[in-house]
Amino acid sequence: MDGMPDSAWSGTGLDPLGGRVLEYLVTVASADSAQVAEAVGVSVATAEAALRELVEASLALRVGGGSARWAAGPPRASLGALLARRRAELAGAEALVERLHEVYQEVSGPRAAHVVEILEHEEEVSARYSQLLKGSTSEVLHLAKPPYVAGPRAAARDLDVSDGVRMRSVYETDGFTDAVSLETALRGTAEGGHLRLASRLPVKLVVFDRTAALLPVRGDRPAAGSLVVHSPALVEALVALYESVWERAVPVSLAGLREELGPAHGDAVPGSAARPAVPDARTREILHLMATGMKDDTIARVLRVSRRTVQKHVSEAGAVLGARTRFQIALLAAEHGWLEGRP
Known part of the structure; x- marks a missing residue:
């Protein structure tokens, strides 16, 4: 039935x-x-x-x-x-x-x-990051890869750490030509910090004095918000993750890179007599996009120019800086202030 x-x-x-x-x-x-x-x-x-x-x-x-x-x-x-x-x-x-x-x-x-804070807006993330960084007294552990939620200017503004704070940073290799990454690395190593590179990072992460950690809610969408973790057990687990990444990462010496580029450029700093002339607006625009990790074809499409034009500007910038690779061009362009602001 x-x-x-x-x-x-x-x-x-x-x-x-x-x-x-x-x-x-x-x-x-x-x-x-x-x-x-x-x-x-x-x-x-x-x-x-x-x-x-x-x-x-x-x-x-x-x-x-x-x-x-x-x-x-x-x-x-x-x-x-x-x-x-x-x-x-x-x-x-x-x-x-x-x-x-x-x-x-x-x-x-x-x-x-008391265990986890939820930061929903970019302004909250930037302000809380700056507060935690300035409040650190012993060590800051940093896993960094773009994009940056707070933006280049905010990130650059919040780089200062207190005297005596040890900063260890691991940058993802593909994103290390980002202007903020370069400026952070330069300032961090100049103040006694340690830098390493890894081909791929599992997450963006900052650990402050091993008592608090900041990480995005979603790795693919940093603007979706961030978490501030206070739970001792969770922070300990994140520190263990960081240490495992640090052990596998490759040490990098920016001072060694300056020596490799030669004394004419290794000793040049923004504002010194050896600083080359600021390039034209088009070259700076191209260097800006290249520093974010864009390939030549993508830059050409964005600016509506030919790929050959992009390569010409990059090549000319490399000749002025005495750099032989795109990484060196981006590094020295950041040092000389060419990537500050948009032309």
């Missing part, structure tokens, strides 16, 4: 066997227990138990005088009343869940604030 699936009966609070028995009863005027048992494929005793449950639920009634027989009640009225009771029960359950959730938030909210 075809009828409602068992899953549909579970929504009424009626068990599947009771549903099958009721489906059979509505097709006949009345039936005894043996007929019901045969129709639904169970023993007579099992059928009688199901029939008694239907009678208690006002879905069936016993008819006849001598031998017991059963008949279904009007389905719309009897099942309608059953469903109304179920809806009332569900509404009560939903209200209970809401009350429990309100109590949970009242109790857990203050606790959570």
Whole structure:
């Protein structure tokens, strides 16, 4: 006999066997227990138990005088009343869940604030990062890769650390030509910090004095917000992650790179007599985009010029700086202030 699936009966609070028995009863005027048992494929005793449950639920009634027989009640009225009771029960359950959730938030909210802060806006992230950095007294651990939520100017402004604070940074190799990465690295190493490069970083992360950590909510969308972690156990786990990345990363000496470029450029600093002339606006625009990691083809499409024009400007900038690679060009361009602001 075809009828409602068992899953549909579970929504009424009626068990599947009771549903099958009721489906059979509505097709006949009345039936005894043996007929019901045969129709639904169970023993007579099992059928009688199901029939008694239907009678208690006002879905069936016993008819006849001598031998017991059963008949279904009007389905719309009897099942309608059953469903109304179920809806009332569900509404009560939903209200209970809401009350429990309100109590949970009242109790857990203050606790959570001591474990993790949620920063939803870029301004909050920048301000909290600056506060934590300036408040550090011993060590800052840094896993860095673009894009930067706070933007180049804000990031450059917040680089200062207190005297005596040791800064260890690992930069992702592909993103190290970013202007902020270069400026951060130059200032950090100049103040006694240590720098390493890795081909791929698992997450952007800053750990302050091993007591707090800052990381994005979503690695693919830094602007989606950040977390400040205070839980000692979580911070310890993040420090372990950092140390494993640090051990595999390759040490880099920017001083060694300056020596490699030669004394004419290794000793040049912004504002010195050896500083080359600032290039034209087009060259600076191209260097800006190159420093963000863009390839020549992409830069050409963005600026609506030919790829050859892009390469010409980059080559000329390299000749002026005495640099032989794109990395060296980006590094020295940042040192000479060519990447500050947009032309």
